Structures are given as structure tokens and as C-alpha cells.
Amino acid sequence: MAKKEMDVRFKKFGTVSFTATTKVNDFIDYLEKGKLAGTICKKCGKKYFPPRADCYNCLDSDMDWFEIDGTGKLITYSTLQYAPVGFEKDLPYTIALVDFGEFKVFGRISKDIPEDEIKVGMELKPKVVQISDGQLSFEFVKP
Amino acid sequence: MDKKIAIIGVGQSAFVRGYPGSIRELAFEAFKEALKDASMSTREIGASVICSAPEYDKQRSPAGVLAEYLGITPKPTFYLESLCSSSSMGVRVAYSLIASGLHDVVAVIGFQKMSEISSAESQERMGRGADIQWESPFGTMMPAYYAMYARAYMEKYGLTPEDLASVRVKAATYGQINEKAVYRKPVTLEMFKDPDNPMSSPVASPLRVGDCCANADGSSCVILANKEKAEALSKKPIWILGVGAASESVNLAGRDLFTGLSVAISAAEQAYKMAGVTPKDIDVAEVHDCFTIAEVMAYENLGFCKPGEAKELIRSKETYKEGTIPVNVDGGLLSKGHPIGATGGSQIRTIVLQLRGEAGPMQVKDPKIGLVHNIGGVGLYGNVTILGR
Numbered sequence: 001m002a003k004k005e006m007d008v009r010f011k012k013f014g015t016v017s018f019t020a021t022t023k024v025n026d027f028i029d030y031l032e033k034g035k036l037a038g039t040i041c042k043k044c045g046k047k048y049f050p051p052r053a054d055c056y057n058c059l060d061s062d063m064d065w066f067e068i069d070g071t072g073k074l075i076t077y078s079t080l081q082y083a084p085v086g087f088e089k090d091l092p093y094t095i096a097l098v099d100f101g102e103f104k105v106f107g108r109i110s111k112d113i114p115e116d117e118i119k120v121g122m123e124l125k126p127k128v129v130q131i132s133d134g135q136l137s138f139e140f141v142k143p
Numbered sequence: 144m145d146k147k148i149a150i151i152g153v154g155q156s157a158f159v160r161g162y163p164g165s166i167r168e169l170a171f172e173a174f175k176e177a178l179k180d181a182s183m184s185t186r187e188i189g190a191s192v193i194c195s196a197p198e199y200d201k202q203r204s205p206a207g208v209l210a211e212y213l214g215i216t217p218k219p220t221f222y223l224e225s226l227c228s229s230s231s232m233g234v235r236v237a238y239s240l241i242a243s244g245l246h247d248v249v250a251v252i253g254f255q256k257m258s259e260i261s262s263a264e265s266q267e268r269m270g271r272g273a274d275i276q277w278e279s280p281f282g283t284m285m286p287a288y289y290a291m292y293a294r295a296y297m298e299k300y301g302l303t304p305e306d307l308a309s310v311r312v313k314a315a316t317y318g319q320i321n322e323k324a325v326y327r328k329p330v331t332l333e334m335f336k337d338p339d340n341p342m343s344s345p346v347a348s349p350l351r352v353g354d355c356c357a358n359a360d361g362s363s364c365v366i367l368a369n370k371e372k373a374e375a376l377s378k379k380p381i382w383i384l385g386v387g388a389a390s391e392s393v394n395l396a397g398r399d400l401f402t403g404l405s406v407a408i409s410a411a412e413q414a415y416k417m418a419g420v421t422p423k424d425i426d427v428a429e430v431h432d433c434f435t436i437a438e439v440m441a442y443e444n445l446g447f448c449k450p451g452e453a454k455e456l457i458r459s460k461e462t463y464k465e466g467t468i469p470v471n472v473d474g475g476l477l478s479k480g481h482p483i484g485a486t487g488g489s490q491i492r493t494i495v496l497q498l499r500g501e502a503g504p505m506q507v508k509d510p511k512i513g514l515v516h517n518i519g520g521v522g523l524y525g526n527v528t529i530l531g532r
Contacts, residue, residue: 010276013280014279014280014281015280015281015282016279016280016282017280018271018275018276018279018280019275019276022276049396050274050276050277050394050396075295075401076291076292076294076295076298076401077291077294078287078288078290078291078293078294078347078348078349078350079345079347079348080282080284080287080346080347081344081345081346081347081348082263082266082284082286082346082347083263083266083282083284084263084266084267084270084282084283084284085263085264085266085267086267086282087282088263090282093281093282095281095282095283095287095291096291097291097395097396097401103396104395104396104397104398105396106277106278106281106394106395106396107281108281108282115348120294120295120298137280137281
């Protein structure tokens with residue numbers, strides 16, 4: 001009998017992905033369509049980002065996807081001058097946390113925004129980007 | 144205050160770069176010192192808890208290997224990890240093993256040999272102590288996470304880069320007089336202002352090299368005993384008055400507080416309540432200064448001052464040895480060094496020596512109650528331990 005093929009779509013996430021299999025692999029399909037998506041519990045309506053396959057509120061696993069649109073506020077950020085193994089060629093880059101109200105999103109700020117223009121509280125929106133070798137990610141850009 | 148479980152022996156290896164031996168030999172150094180400190184024989188130990196963060200050395204399941212080398216087989220032993228707070232968590236577990244009546248005497252041995260891998264590899268492993276699915280793919284590492292807290296804190300409360308540097312200057316003041324510290328050199332504010340000085344070199348804005356602790360190889364050992372054994376074996380038992388522990392969302396997206404660590408606030412509340420003391424009762428403290436900003440937040444999270452007021456403690460030098468609340472007068476993680484799994488045990492050792500009046504040149508004047516604040520990951524795990532004479 002043929003081995004069941006594993007769904008390893010998540011390998012495509014980020015500069016270096018550390019895991020390949022997750023029940024929320026459709027996240028990658030959304031990225032491929034240029035969309036950033038989280039999950040929402042069909043039962044209690046709680047929105048999750050990063051997306052989850054399971055709701056810890058009602059212990060239910062019936063989830064829908066929702067697309068993130070609109071802007072959020074920058075909570076905090078840091079620009080790295082050193083990088084862990086595998087990320088050296090990206091330097092310098094800025095990681096950030098952005099508040100969308102019902103959820104927060106962790107990611108990188110686009111290099112199109114000069115560091116001296118980055119301010120806590122500024123409005124940012126996510127934009128899906130193709131990195132290299134087909135890897136997919138997202139970054140925050142000015143609205 | 145319930146005096147039912149005591150620390151009767153403490154030991155620590157020198158914290159060094161490039162320890163010239165294996166992990167079992169490294170662990171032996173702290174173990175031997177703790178047994179000599181307690182003037183007791185290995186036979187008294189009923190169980191051991193072996194603590195480190197995995198993946199820095201090749202050995203899997205190190206508990207068995209260490210127990211054999213230390214001569215504590217066939218007594219039960221197991222491995223425990225909560226990243227950088229592993230050995231404080233080990234002390235908490237040892238406390239419960241004794242409180243339950245399962246064992247009379249338990250040894251907590253923390254170790255870490257970080258120098259087998261490069262600094263970049265070490266950063267990658269530490270970074271994987273965060274969320275590898277949703278954060279690590281962006282190229283995260285520990286200094287950058289704490290830098291995000293530093294940014295949020297500085298924006299909200301007006302803390303300056305010089306305030307952060309002042310924390311490092313204090314650490315170095317005591318690192319110089321701690322013969323077990325990895326970084327024994329002085330650090331000045333001028334170094335942070337000099338663009339050619341490595342201390343001022345940016346790592347992850349707003350943190351610079353000088354804001355980051357020193358990786359090190361090292362080991363620590365804390366021996367706990369019940370009241371009966373403590374009073375029989377030890378002339379100077381130091382009592383565990385309170386223990387607190389908490390956890391937090393690993394992904395920053397799941398958190399609400401970015402100007403402090405919720406785990407520290409929660410663990411401190413538990414420990415104060417259990418000990419029946421308040422922050423004002425603390426005479427000497429060890430806090431988890433893996434980065435300068437971490438010490439700043441610790442002052443507030445432990446209640447040594449109100450939120451936003453830590454900079455006043457720093458500027459008035461109240462956390463120096465002669466101040467109202469001496470903090471990290473052994474050099475802290477910044478200068479003493481941070482061999483992850485050994486750190487909590489080393490902090491506890493410092494407070495035990497302080498309470499006994501045996502801290503040598505680092506001795507604070509007649510402390511009666513001391514506190515240890517030990518954090519795992521980026522505020523992922525938090526342990527607070529309160530000790531008294």
C-alpha cells in the first residue's frame with residue numbers, strides 16, 4: 001500500500017520554517033493568494049491569530065478562516081544587527097508586534113520604511129511577500 | 144512564616160567560557176562544593192533533580208549520566224527544564240518532593256555547557272525557546288524579544304539608554320569582586336557612549352552588546368532538607384519561606400503587557416503571600432538580568448517600586464549594596480554569567496550566602512529575608528523564591 005502523503009505546505013513559511021506539518025496549513029494557501037488569515041471558532045466566535053486548529057475556550061475544533069484587512073497599531077519593534085543561523089543574509093531587519101484590537105500579529109516591518117520613520121503607535125497593515133525559493137511570508141507596510 | 148523546608152548546602156562552579164571538561168565533570172564541581180558546604184555525605188541525598196536547557200550538548204537524558212558520576216544512584220533522579228529558570232523550578236519541585244513526605248533530602252543540580260556551539264548557533268537554539276511555528280521563521284532571538292520590551296517600556300516611561308547602561312555598570316561593579324564571575328572587568332557609562340567600544344555596538348535596537356548577559360558554562364547545586372534533617376545536619380539552615388511560579392503565552396501576540404513580565408508579577412504575589420511578607424521586607428534580591436531591561440522590569444514586577452519608577456531606583460543607586468534594596472550584588476547574569484540551567488541555583492546560592500553573612504566582599508549588611516527572581520524564556524516561565532534565616 002502506498003504511504004499516505006504528508007501535507008508539508010507549512011515548510012514554505014518564513015525565511016526558515018522549523019516545522020512542516022500543522023492542521024492550519026491552509027494558512028499557506030491564503031498567503032499564496034496574497035491574503036493573511038487567522039481562524040475563528042464557529043461556536044464562540046473567538047478570533048485567533050496566529051491561526052489555531054482548536055479553540056481552547058470551548059474545546060471545539062470547528063474553525064473558519066477570516067482574512068485580516070485594515071490596519072493595526074504598532075505596539076513595539078526591534079531592529080536586529082545580529083541574526084540567528086539561517087537569517088544572516090536578511091540583516092538588518094525589524095521585527096514587530098501590531099495590535100488589531102481583537103488579536104495581535106507578530107511579523108517583520110518592511111524595509112521600505114526607514115528605521116527613523118518607525119514609531120510606536122503608527123498605523124501599519126500586513127502585506128504578503130514572496131521571499132526566495134518560493135518561501136512565503138508577510139511584512140508590515142504603511143497603509 | 145512556615146519554617147519547614149530549608150536549604151542546607153549550596154555550591155557553584157566558576158562561570159567560564161570554554162569549560163575544559165564534560166558536563167558530568169562540570170556538575171561535579173558544584174555538587175562537591177554543596178556537599179562540603181553542608182558537611183554531609185552523599186548517602187543522605189534521597190533524590191536529585193537535574194536541570195538544564197536541552198540541545199547545548201549531545202547528551203540526551205543527562206539525569207542518569209550525572210547521577211552516576213555524582214554517586215547518587217540508585218536514588219531516583221530526573222531531568223527538568225523550564226529554559227533559564229530550570230533550576231529555580233527544580234528547587235520548587237524539590238520543595239514539593241520534601242513537603243509531600245516522599246523524601247527528606249533532595250539535591251537540585253543545574254548545569255549548562257554552552258560553549259560547544261557557536262554564539263550564532265546558541266542564539267538559534269535560544270530563539271527556538273520561543274514560538275518556532277509562528278515567530279522563529281522571522282529570524283527572532285532572545286535579545287530582540289527583550290529589545291521589544293525595552294522599546295515599549297522606554298516609550299511609556301521615559302527610561303533612557305543611559306539608565307539601561309547604568310544597570311550594566313552596577314552589575315560590573317560586583318562582577319569584578321565575584322571570583323566566580325565570567326566577566327570580571329569594569330564597565331563605564333563612557334563605554335556605551337563611545338561608538339568604537341564593543342559595549343555600545345547595537346545588537347537589537349535599543350539593546351547594545353553591553354545590555355546583554357554573558358553566555359557561560361557553569362553548574363550550581365542546592366541541597367534541600369526537611370525541618371528534622373535540616374536541624375540535625377546544618378548549623379545555618381536557610382528556610383524557604385515562599386515559592387511562586389507562573390507561565391505566559393509563548394507568542395507575544397498572545398500577551399497584553401509589554402512593559403513588564405506577567406509571570407514575575409504573578410509568581411511574586413504567590414511567593415509573598417506564602418511567606419507572609421511584603422516587598423518592603425526584602426533585604427537583598429537576585430533578579431534575572433539576562434538583559435539590562437529585564438532588571439528594570441523586575442524592580443517593578445516584584446513591587447520594589449511602582450510601575451515607571453524603576454529609573455529612580457537606578458539613578459539614586461538604591462539597588463547598590465549600600466542602598467535600600469540591594470539587587471544582584473554578585474554581578475548578576477550580566478557579569479557573573481548566564482549558564483542557563485545553572486542560573487537559578489546560582490542566584491539561590493548567592494542569597495543563601497548573604498543570609499548566612501558569608502558573601503565576603505559582596506556582603507550586604509545583616510539581611511534577614513532575601514528574594515530570587517528567575518525567568519525562563521522571554522517571560523514564558525517565572526519563578527520567585529523567598530528565603531529567610
